[in-house]
Amino acid sequence: MTEFLQLTVSGLGKGAVYALLALGFVIIFKATDVVNFAHGSLVLLGGYVVIATKDILGYAGAAAVGIAAAGLGALLVERLLISQSKLADPISLVLLTIGVDVIITEEIIRRLGVTAPFLGGPLEGAPLRLGNIVVFRPQLIALIVGVVLITAFFLAFRYTGWGVAMRAQAENREATALMGIRSSWVTGSAWLVAGLLAGVAVLFIATQDFSGAGLGRGTHAIALAAFPAAIIGGLDSTGGAVLGGVIVGLTEAYTAGYISFDFSESAIYLVMLLVLVARPVGLFGTRELSRV
Amino acid sequence: MRRAFALPALALATTLALSACSGKATDASGGGGSGGVQVGPGVTEDTITLGAFTDLTGPFKLLSEGVIAGHEMWRADVNAGGGICGRQIEFNIVDHGYSADTAVVKYPQLAPDIAGFIHLLGSPINAAIDPKITEDELTAVALSWSSFILDTPYVIIPGTTYDLEIINGLSYLMEQGMIADGDTVGHVYIDGEYGENGLLGTQYFAEQHNLDLRPVKITSRDTDMSDIVTSLRGAGATAIALTTTPAQTRSVLNTAQGLRYDVPVVGNNPVFDPTVLDLPAPALDNLFIVSSSTTFASDVPKAQEVAQTFNEQYADAPPNSYVPYGYAIGLIWQQILERACENGDLTRAGIQQAFRESDSITTQNLVADLDFSVPGAPATREVYISTPDTNVPGGQRTVTDLFKAPEAETYVAPHQPTN
Numbered sequence: 001m002t003e004f005l006q007l008t009v010s011g012l013g014k015g016a017v018y019a020l021l022a023l024g025f026v027i028i029f030k031a032t033d034v035v036n037f038a039h040g041s042l043v044l045l046g047g048y049v050v051i052a053t054k055d056i057l058g059y060a061g062a063a064a065v066g067i068a069a070a071g072l073g074a075l076l077v078e079r080l081l082i083s084q085s086k087l088a089d090p091i092s093l094v095l096l097t098i099g100v101d102v103i104i105t106e107e108i109i110r111r112l113g114v115t116a117p118f119l120g121g122p123l124e125g126a127p128l129r130l131g132n133i134v135v136f137r138p139q140l141i142a143l144i145v146g147v148v149l150i151t152a153f154f155l156a157f158r159y160t161g162w163g164v165a166m167r168a169q170a171e172n173r174e175a176t177a178l179m180g181i182r183s184s185w186v187t188g189s190a191w192l193v194a195g196l197l198a199g200v201a202v203l204f205i206a207t208q209d210f211s212g213a214g215l216g217r218g219t220h221a222i223a224l225a226a227f228p229a230a231i232i233g234g235l236d237s238t239g240g241a242v243l244g245g246v247i248v249g250l251t252e253a254y255t256a257g258y259i260s261f262d263f264s265e266s267a268i269y270l271v272m273l274l275v276l277v278a279r280p281v282g283l284f285g286t287r288e289l290s291r292v
Numbered sequence: 293m294r295r296a297f298a299l300p301a302l303a304l305a306t307t308l309a310l311s312a313c314s315g316k317a318t319d320a321s322g323g324g325g326s327g328g329v330q331v332g333p334g335v336t337e338d339t340i341t342l343g344a345f346t347d348l349t350g351p352f353k354l355l356s357e358g359v360i361a362g363h364e365m366w367r368a369d370v371n372a373g374g375g376i377c378g379r380q381i382e383f384n385i386v387d388h389g390y391s392a393d394t395a396v397v398k399y400p401q402l403a404p405d406i407a408g409f410i411h412l413l414g415s416p417i418n419a420a421i422d423p424k425i426t427e428d429e430l431t432a433v434a435l436s437w438s439s440f441i442l443d444t445p446y447v448i449i450p451g452t453t454y455d456l457e458i459i460n461g462l463s464y465l466m467e468q469g470m471i472a473d474g475d476t477v478g479h480v481y482i483d484g485e486y487g488e489n490g491l492l493g494t495q496y497f498a499e500q501h502n503l504d505l506r507p508v509k510i511t512s513r514d515t516d517m518s519d520i521v522t523s524l525r526g527a528g529a530t531a532i533a534l535t536t537t538p539a540q541t542r543s544v545l546n547t548a549q550g551l552r553y554d555v556p557v558v559g560n561n562p563v564f565d566p567t568v569l570d571l572p573a574p575a576l577d578n579l580f581i582v583s584s585s586t587t588f589a590s591d592v593p594k595a596q597e598v599a600q601t602f603n604e605q606y607a608d609a610p611p612n613s614y615v616p617y618g619y620a621i622g623l624i625w626q627q628i629l630e631r632a633c634e635n636g637d638l639t640r641a642g643i644q645q646a647f648r649e650s651d652s653i654t655t656q657n658l659v660a661d662l663d664f665s666v667p668g669a670p671a672t673r674e675v676y677i678s679t680p681d682t683n684v685p686g687g688q689r690t691v692t693d694l695f696k697a698p699e700a701e702t703y704v705a706p707h708q709p710t711n
Contacts, residue, residue, distance in 0.1 A: 002526070007523075136550055208542065208543070209550070212517060212539060212542065217513075218515050252519070256520060257519050257522055261519065
């Protein structure tokens with residue numbers, strides 16, 4: 001029982017970070033119909049800025065600047081590239097994001113050289129103990145931050161003008177434009193929010209207790225593991241993204257603990273396939289209706 | 293008449309001179325004579341050039357820099373003593389960045405002008421250029437300790453192999469009362485030649501002592517070991533063996549400490565590098581590193597001498613255990629080349645023959661005495677065991693003298709002759 005609870009705590013902690021990342025995929029997809037494969041590079045960008053500014057600004061200042069940099073990076077991608085390609089095929093835009101991902105990732109890896117620095121800060125430290133269960137700090141804080149940010153996002157999504165505009169544009173872009181809502185403002189803000197969430201996620205990912213690795217290619221790989229989470233939940237469902245993140249985190253932990261570690265990665269994709277067979281649009285995705 | 297004779301004579305002399313030069317540069321086996329010694333590529337009347345195909349820009353940069361510092365100190369000593377066979381030692385160092393693709397491209401730039409490789413770093417690099425080494429008859433010290441590669445006659449493993457390291461390490465734990473017959477033992481290993489070679493050792497030891505072995509296969513990219521350690525704790529493992537990278541070692545130790553899972557962790561020599569020392573001390577106390585070579589801060593007299601020279605000449609460089617290892621590799625090459633010189637044959641074939649005749653190489657206990665005369669067999673079965681210690685230079689403190697476990701004596705390596 002102790003092992004089960006320990007794996008559950010570990011899975012939920014990681015699931016919270018996957019949820020933040022998956023939410024980024026979903027927000028962008030809802031606003032622009034683009035699957036953003038540059039999300040991993042935005043995670044790296046945020047982490048790199050934290051590393052670059054930590055000595056000058058201290059951890060808290062550097063973390064704030066890193067989060068802002070990831071958000072700004074996403075906004076620039078949208079403003080400079082995506083918004084200039086309105087007539088492009090969605091597949092072309094996906095390829096464009098892959099190109100952006102390669103450029104940003106390789107440049108950051110080149111700058112890091114052979115080092116893979118941990119972001120450190122208050123997230124590292126002695127774990128908490130609840131009887132026989134150990135909760136590592138990044139996992140606990142990720143869970144709390146994840147719940148707070150996701151709740152805040154849902155409240156904003158439901159009750160603010162921005163949220164209404166986002167939902168309206170996701171439903172019908174032309175009608176939204178006719179209602180006087182600026183599409184560029186909606187899409188730009190969606191990319192910005194997704195980038196900010198990526199900037200938050202990296203603060204947890206590049207720690208000893210969460211991933212065991214500093215900032216590097218491994219960080220990018222973990223960020224991309226959130227993609228199945230978004231697919232499982234439904235690529236246009238924000239609630240689904242959160243559930244997908246938790247499912248991925250728990251699947252990874254349980255399979256590594258009870259079946260085998262090398263099966264845990266493929267298990268995530270196996271779950272994704274099973275979900276897609278049962279519900280091709282994901283657990284909470286919107287079924288595409290077409291007139292016959 | 294005199295002029296008619298002189299022109300063909302000059303042409304003949306020129307042709308002979310040119311063919312002698314080209315023979316030196318390209319002929320791998322025949323070679324030319326020089327001072328009564330047959331010579332081949334990489335050997336002139338004044339110099340012997342050894343190549344280092346290494347990683348100065350990739351993940352093993354620190355390791356490579358330590359080994360090369362050791363090589364350079366050996367070279368300075370040997371050259372100051374008059375060189376080998378009346379020739380000064382020179383190095384040609386080429387960086388492959390731990391990329392097999394880069395290594396394949398750069399190999400032709402390096403191979404024609406060297407007598408052998410003072411070191412060749414990396415299992416994937418070895419695998420990529422192994423056929424070329426055999427074709428070019430280049431004897432090479434592999435900085436890879438897998439007994440699987442001992443089927444290549446030109447490969448020198450300067451110490452024992454991963455399988456024997458683990459056998460000795462587990463035997464040490466048993467001798468210290470940390471594990472017992474019938475215990476459950478986990479082994480986290482990287483999929484591939486390195487990890488699988490280490491696992492051979494655990495499997496053999498488990499058979500001998502009726503251990504319940506729980507192998508866990510990972511890839512070199514995995515860094516989060518928390519679920520694995522949780523699972524091993526649930527299985528009741530009383531020790532963990534590691535054939536992993538330093539980052540993975542760090543994650544295992546960190547998680548075990550967080551879970552208050554207080555078990556010994558024994559690992560092959562590559563599981564440690566100074567980044568592991570970033571962990572808090574209690575996490576480090578359970579790690580035992582098994583290695584062919586002694587540590588930088590060892591009390592072996594030759595190691596102390598090497599450390600002193602290193603501190604004088606490389607004041608700004610971080611010390612590590614690969615510095616004395618680099619020096620030891622120089623001593624290994626010195627004895628092989630001196631034997632080749634005595635045989636009157638410094639061609640590549642002559643160097644290979646001298647390597648195979650070397651059954652008692654000694655490095656003044658930097659590494660155990662080595663016997664290269666049995667193809668396919670590890671050159672030694674003896675190891676040192678060390679533990680992390682932030683208070684000593686290099687971060688490793690030796691806890692045993694050279695020793696060989698009884699199980700290491702009876703183990704048969706994959707390519708070892710059985711008769």
